[in-house]
Structures are given as C-alpha cells and as structure tokens.
Amino acid sequence: MSRRRIAAALLCSLLFANITASAQQPTASAQAPPTQAGAQGQPTPDPNDPVQRIKDEGMNRSQLMKTLSYLTNVIGPRLTGSPGMRRANEWTRDRLAEWGLQNAHLEAWGPFGRGWILKRFSAEVVEPQAFPLFAYPKAWSPPTPGPLAAEVVYVNATNEQELEKYKGTLRGKIVLNGPVRDLKAHFDPEATRATEKQLLDLANEPDPATRPPRRPPQAAPDFRAAAAFNARKLGFYQDEGVALLVDPSRGDDGTIFVQQATVPQPAPANPSAPANPSAPAFGPNAPRQVRAWDKDAPRIAPQMVLSIEQYNRVARMLDAGERVRMSVNLDAQFLDQDPMAYNTVAEIPGSDLKDEVVMLGGHMDSWHGGTGATDNGAGVAVAMEAVRILKALNLQPRRTVRVALWSGEEEGLLGSRAYVEQHFGKLETPAPTPSPAPPGPAEARPTPQATPAPPPSARLLTKPEYEKFDAYFNLDNGTGRIRGVYMQGNDALRPLFRQWLAPFADMGAQTLTLANTGSTDHVSFDSIGLPGFQFIQDEIDYSARTHHSTQDTYERIQEDDLKQAAVIMAAFVYQTAMRDEKLPRKPAPGR
Numbered sequence: 001m002s003r004r005r006i007a008a009a010l011l012c013s014l015l016f017a018n019i020t021a022s023a024q025q026p027t028a029s030a031q032a033p034p035t036q037a038g039a040q041g042q043p044t045p046d047p048n049d050p051v052q053r054i055k056d057e058g059m060n061r062s063q064l065m066k067t068l069s070y071l072t073n074v075i076g077p078r079l080t081g082s083p084g085m086r087r088a089n090e091w092t093r094d095r096l097a098e099w100g101l102q103n104a105h106l107e108a109w110g111p112f113g114r115g116w117i118l119k120r121f122s123a124e125v126v127e128p129q130a131f132p133l134f135a136y137p138k139a140w141s142p143p144t145p146g147p148l149a150a151e152v153v154y155v156n157a158t159n160e161q162e163l164e165k166y167k168g169t170l171r172g173k174i175v176l177n178g179p180v181r182d183l184k185a186h187f188d189p190e191a192t193r194a195t196e197k198q199l200l201d202l203a204n205e206p207d208p209a210t211r212p213p214r215r216p217p218q219a220a221p222d223f224r225a226a227a228a229f230n231a232r233k234l235g236f237y238q239d240e241g242v243a244l245l246v247d248p249s250r251g252d253d254g255t256i257f258v259q260q261a262t263v264p265q266p267a268p269a270n271p272s273a274p275a276n277p278s279a280p281a282f283g284p285n286a287p288r289q290v291r292a293w294d295k296d297a298p299r300i301a302p303q304m305v306l307s308i309e310q311y312n313r314v315a316r317m318l319d320a321g322e323r324v325r326m327s328v329n330l331d332a333q334f335l336d337q338d339p340m341a342y343n344t345v346a347e348i349p350g351s352d353l354k355d356e357v358v359m360l361g362g363h364m365d366s367w368h369g370g371t372g373a374t375d376n377g378a379g380v381a382v383a384m385e386a387v388r389i390l391k392a393l394n395l396q397p398r399r400t401v402r403v404a405l406w407s408g409e410e411e412g413l414l415g416s417r418a419y420v421e422q423h424f425g426k427l428e429t430p431a432p433t434p435s436p437a438p439p440g441p442a443e444a445r446p447t448p449q450a451t452p453a454p455p456p457s458a459r460l461l462t463k464p465e466y467e468k469f470d471a472y473f474n475l476d477n478g479t480g481r482i483r484g485v486y487m488q489g490n491d492a493l494r495p496l497f498r499q500w501l502a503p504f505a506d507m508g509a510q511t512l513t514l515a516n517t518g519s520t521d522h523v524s525f526d527s528i529g530l531p532g533f534q535f536i537q538d539e540i541d542y543s544a545r546t547h548h549s550t551q552d553t554y555e556r557i558q559e560d561d562l563k564q565a566a567v568i569m570a571a572f573v574y575q576t577a578m579r580d581e582k583l584p585r586k587p588a589p590g591r
Contacts, residue, residue: 050395051503051571057389058567065559067095068381071364072371072554079139080341080365080408080415081115081293088364089342092405096346096384100391101403104346109418112408113293115335116140118368123304125314127325134254134307135246136369136550137330138261140292141303147329148302150174150243154318159229163236171241174326176248177233180312183252190544194483194536202536205515208489209586227267234264237301244328245303248311256550258305258369259410261292293411295339302330341407343415348390350400350577357465358577359402359472360386360569363409363416363521370552374542379475380405382562386570397577399470406521409476410548416521424469425462425528427590460528460590470582471531473572474522478546480538481561482568484511488526488533492584500575507564511536529588535565 045052058064071078071088078085089106097104116139123133126149154176157163237245249256268289290297306314317324344364350356362379366372387403408414420426475482484501487493494512501509516526517534525532538561546552576583 045503050393050574053393053395054389054570054574055503055567057393058385058570059563061392062385062563062566063388064381064385064562064566065557067384068373068377068557068562069554071380072373072377076371077368078364078366078372078407079116079368080411081112081335082117082368083115083335084117085115085365085407086342089344089405089407092344092364092380092384093346096344096387096403099388101346101387102349104344106342107345107419108340108342109408109415109422110341111295111339112341112411112414113291113295113339114140114297115338116293116332117335118332120329120331123306123326123328125324126327128317128322133310133326134256135304135310136256136258137332138258138292138303138305139368140297140334141261141330141332142300142334143332144244144302144328144330147327148174148243149325149327152176152246152314152318152324152326154315155233156315157233160232163233166236167240169240170237172243174244174246174328175237175242176246176306176311176315176318177237178248178311180315181248181308183308183312186253191539191541193480193538193540199483199511199536202484202513202515203511205513207491207514208516224267224270231265231267234262238264242301244326244330245301246311247303247305248308249305250308251545251549252308254307254309255545256305256307256369257548258550259367259548261300261303263290263292263294263297263300265290291411295336302328304328304330341415343407343419344405346387346403348387348397348401351396351398353398353577354400356399356468356470356582357402358397358399358470358573359404360474360573361404361406361416361472361521362475363406365407365410365415366552367410367548369548369550370546371554372552373554374478374540374546374552374556375548376409376476378479378557378562378565382475382566382569385562385566386573389566389570390574395574397574398579399577401573401577409521413521413524416524420524420528420530423463424466424525424530425460427458427528428461429458458590460588462528466530469525469530471533471576472522472525473569473576474520474532474534475537475565475569476520476534477537478540478542479556479558479561480540480542481507481558481564482509482535482537484509484513484536486517486534486536487512487514488516488522488531488586489514490531490584490586493531496583500572501568503571504564504568507568509564509568527589529585529591531583531585535568537565 070091075088075091076084078088093104093106118137121137123135125131125133151173153170153173155166156179157166249258251257292300314324361383363376364380366375366377371377383403383405387401390397390401404419406415409416485497487497491514497512513536520534522532522534540558541556546556
C-alpha cells in the first residue's frame with residue numbers, strides 16, 4: 001500500500017473513532033440524573049445529614065428482603081382470622097421488639113367473625129379422561145363431605161326462563177357457573193412504570209374540593225339486572241342442593257384470581273356504590289350484607305375457582321355431549337374460638353413532643369391464593385424497614401413514631417377503621433348505610449377520586465388523641481418504587497413535601513398531586529380529617545398479574561424498588577416527627 005493510501009486510511013480511522021466516541025456520549029437531555037455525590041456540579045451531600053444517613057443505611061445495609069421472605073415464604077398467606085395471620089401478628093411484634101421498638105403489642109378489634117384455614121385440596125377430571133385441574137377454593141368455603149366425585153353440569157343460563165330448565169337436575173352435581181371466555185394474546189407488556197405524561201397528569205389534577213361532592217355512582221340498568229340475576233342464580237343453586245360451585249378465573253396464562261366465597265342473598269340496591277368510610281365497620285350497627293366470614297352466615301355450597309383455560313375446556317367438552325366427572329377434595333375448617341382480629345403496633349418514643357404521634361404502616365392481611373407479597377407484604381416490609389433504619393441510626397425523633405400493621409383491610413379497611421375509631425374518633429351517622437358489593441377486580445388499582453361527601457347529618461366525634469395526632473403514611477400499591485405522594489387535597493403540604501422529595505429526585509420520586517386515592521388504610525384517617533397519605537407507586541404488573549391472585553408471591557418483588565420506598569418512608573416519617581409544628585390539616589368533615 002502506498003504512503004498516500006496509508007495516510008488516507010489512518011485519517012479515516014481517526015474520523016471513525018471520533019464519530020463513535022461522540023455517538024456513545026449521551027446528550028444532556030438523555031443523561032440520567034446524577035447518582036453520585038458532587039456529580040454535575042451539585043453540592044456534595046453532608047454525610048451527617050439524617051436523610052443522607054437514612055439513604056445509606058436503607059440502600060446498603062437493608063434487611064427488607066429478609067423480613068419479606070420470612071413473612072411470605074415461611075409464614076405464607078395471612079387471611080384475617082386465620083392462624084397464618086395470628087402468626088404474622090406475633091412474629092412482627094417480636095421482630096419490632098428485637099429492633100428496639102417499645103410497647104410492641106397486638107391490639108384487638110372486632111368482633112370480626114370466623115377464621116378459616118385450608119387443610120387439604122385437590123381437584124381433577126376423572127372421566128372421560130383423567131387430568132389434574134389448576135383450581136383454588138374460595139376463602140371461607142365450607143369443605144366437601146370428604147372426597148367428592150360427581151357429574152359436572154355447565155349452566156350458562158342468562159335469564160330466568162333458561163335457569164328454570166335446570167330445576168330438579170342439579171342435586172349432588174358440580175356446577176360450572178358462568179360463560180366461557182375467549183382469550184386474546186398479550187401483545188403489550190404487563191409490567192409498566194409510570195410515564196412522564198402520567199405523572200404530569202397526576203401533578204395537574206385539580207383540588208378535589210373544587211369538584212362537586214361525589215355521589216355514589218348509580219349502576220346502569222343492565223348492570224343492576226345482571227347483578228340481581230347472578231344473586232338469583234346463587235339462591236337457585238342453594239335450593240337445588242348442588243354439591244360444588246365452580247367459577248372461571250378472571251385471569252389467564254394459569255393465573256387464578258380468588259377471594260371469598262359468596263353467600264346467596266339479594267343483590268345490593270346499588271351494586272356500583274363504593275364503601276362508605278363513615279359506616280360502622282362491625283358490630284350491631286354494621287351493614288347487614290351477609291359475608292362468608294360472619295359467624296352467623298348460613299351454610300352454603302363449597303366453592304372454587306378454576307383456571308379459565310381449563311374451565312373453557314370442560315365447558316366445551318360438555319357442549320360437545322361428553323359426560324364429565326370431577327373428583328374434588330376440599331378439606332377446610334372454620335375457626336370460632338376467637339372472634340376478634342388483631343393489629344400489630346409498636347413505637348419509637350419521642351423526646352420533647354412525645355405525646356404527639358406520627359404513624360406509618362400497611363396492611364398485613366392477604367388473600368390465600370398466593371403468599372401476599374405485593375398485596376401487601378411489600379408495604380409491611382417497607383414500614384418495618386423504615387423504623388428499623390431509624391433505630392439502627394439511633395435517630396431520636398421529637399414525636400413518637402408508631403408503626404401499625406393492619407388486619408381486615410381486604411374485607412373493608414376494618415382493622416385501621418377500628419383503630420382510628422378507638423383512638424381518634426368517628427363520623428356518627430343517624431342510620432347505617434347499605435353495604436356495597438364485596439370488593440372485586442374494579443378496586444385493583446386506585447384512581448384519583450373526588451372527595452366523598454359525608455351524609456348531611458354526619459357529626460364528627462373526636463377523642464383526646466385526635467389533637468395529638470400528626471400524620472399517617474401508608475404503602476399498599478404493590479412492589480413498585482415511590483414516584484411521589486397523593487396529598488389528598490391538602491395544598492398547604494406542597495412546599496414541605498417538595499422539599500422532602502428533593503433528595504430523592506435521582507431515585508425517580510418527584511410528583512405531588514392534590515388528587516385523592518382510595519381503597520387502602522390511609523382512608524380511615526383521611527375520612528375523619530386526619531392527615532393520611534398513600535405514596536404514588538409504579539404499577540409494575542400489580543393489576544395485571546399479582547393483585548388477589550395465585551401469582552402474588554415473593555418472586556414478583558422488585559428489591560431495589562422497595563429499598564427506595566423504605567428510605568423515602570423513613571425520611572418522611574422522621575422529618576414529620578422533627579418539625580416544630582404538626583402538619584397542616586384540611587377542614588375536618590362533620591364539624
């Protein structure tokens with residue numbers, strides 16, 4: 001090669017190297033936020049700053065996953081009133097005490113009703129060919145009388161006339177209750193994180209107080225008629241003496257979503273009405289829609305949920321004229337010895353303002369199909385880790401910090417509502433409010449809401465602790481990292497919360513919204529005018545795959561997300577506890 005060609009080749013190589021290096025250098029707009037002290041000209045964080053110490057402890061010496069693993073993998077599901085729930089109560093109490101928290105105890109509420117435990121379960125088709133079934137019994141389902149082998153009947157009635165055709169034919173049969181469902185391919189990812197647009201939309205939500213008071217949505221006539229017919233079907237099956245009811249799972253790809261057994265009774269007057277937070281949670285004035293866990297619930301047929309793929313197959317076999325028999329052994333036991341349920345509570349005593357209280361927590365009860373990892377072992381582990389961090393760093397709060405791990409949330413925020421009523425106060429209404437339908441898929445993901453309007457005659461009755469309360473911080477939307485805070489219409493908190501989120505901007509937590517969010521335990525505080533907050537979290541695959549399902553297991557947890565959540569919760573709780581004044585409050589309802 002000539003010298004001229006060699007020089008040209010060298011020049012091309014240098015140009016290519018420069019172009020490649022330039023392409024690999026991110027632009028200013030594409031660079032990730034700095035994660036190291038002093039990066040991009042920012043001041044170096046003070047290592048003695050309590051928030052920086054909290055971040056260091058929580059990200060580098062975390063015990064969160066160890067806590068969560070024991071709670072989910074060892075203790076397992078924690079149905080309210082079950083031995084698993086009681087074991088979780090006692091284990092978390094003892095663990096918090098080991099970390100140096102004081103006054104660790106179980107606080108009773110109730111009476112709740114009956115406990116329930118699953119002792120053994122199996123299900124299979126045995127004729128015309130044998131294959132195992134992927135199924136799960138509903139909570140508080142009665143047992144089958146020993147192993148049950150029976151003919152299967154597919155009831156796809158859509159009106160009273162079609163239902164009457166089955167009269168006198170269902171006694172001792174296993175009934176498929178509901179239509180087959182066509183399944184579509186999943187082309188979009190199930191796990192997602194909040195986009196910048198979604199967070200911006202949240203940040204731009206108006207003050208809920210500027211909207212007209214939210215009235216319970218009225219069910220459309222078709223929906224109301226369907227609810228009434230479904231209730232009629234359950235009563236029909238009960239009268240006919242069916243041996244077992246089988247519902248199709250609303251999930252697919254082998255995921256089963258399963259909750260409580262259904263008691264045959266007339267449908268609620270308004271099936272779309274949300275829960276009324278001012279209605280009595282339990283006791284003689286509680287709404288009287290009968291639940292399967294009620295001590296006086298009537299005897300019902302055993303109930304289970306079958307994977308939609310297998311449900312479809314069995315129904316199509318029957319439609320094709322095949323005679324199908326199932327064998328099901330559902331061995332379960334009701335527990336009547338202790339009608340009460342329990343919350344776990346422990347404290348870090350304050351110093352000069354120790355009579356005032358800052359609270360944090362999440363609900364520890366879960367459904368029984370999985371191990372309650374994302375709903376809500378994650379929130380429990382984060383709250384426990386937050387107080388562990390404060391104790392490990394020997395950070396002495398001025399106010400008392402109290403952690404509460406609730407039971408009964410899945411049945412209607414019962415544990416936290418009872419605690420708030422016992423300690424702080426309640427909205428008194430002249431008459432009980434009709435109970436809504438049981439919680440179902442519609443409440444899987446919280447959405448911004450207008451402020452529920454208390455009844456015009458509601459009156460707030462407070463206890464002395466009401467004025468000593470500062471704030472409650474809750475986590476209960478799965479395994480996703482914190483992206484900000486729902487301020488529940490309290491704009492006076494914006495400058496304070498903005499300042500507290502600033503150290504976590506590099507962790508993706510910056511959004512403040514005036515929007516309300518519901519369906520979890522902060523509502524028990526907010527509904528009587530106490531500052532109660534739920535953090536904004538990334539969705540991940542919470543609604544799509546894990547919420548109230550058999551896939552709600554330890555494997556679905558995002559470790560780094562929960563570490564981030566724990567340090568943010570610890571920092572918010574600590575800074576609340578250190579202020580000269582309590583957090584500003586909204587006007588209280590009923591005053």
